[in-house]
């Protein structure tokens with residue numbers, strides 16, 4: 001296992017392209033997920049996506065209910081109409097903090113590390129982290145969102 005270097009910079013090509021579907025949960029994929037797990041813990045992030053460690057693959061790790069959860073080929077199959085705003089940071093954009101408006105609730109479908117398909121309904125912070133990571137899988141960064149006024153309510157924020 002290893003802590004991997006994190007790709008930094010909003011114009012890095014690997015952070016800007018759509019990732020490829022993971023065809024099969026191989027030993028190689030599991031090793032990469034272990035390294036991503038170690039990397040996100042080391043960086044004290046709430047999540048990390050494969051492009052952030054230079055791999056253009058459709059997988060990420062997201063902090064869900066306090067647990068770092070590997071998500072392979074994740075997709076959001078439902079989004080709530082209700083939205084809220086929270087300041088987000090990104091491990092690939094040091095010192096950038098931006099309030100981002102996102103749906104409060106989502107339904108997520110993904111393959112777990114055992115290769116089993118899962119479906120979960122997520123809300124609030126859990127849903128936010130997953131949406132941030134899925135943006136990474138499509139080459140989208142927080143700087144791409146329309147600028148919002150900073151939220152005076154000082155909600156919890158996190159790097160991901």
Ligand SMILES: [Zn+2]
Nearest residue numbers: 090091092160
């Ligand atoms: Zn990020």
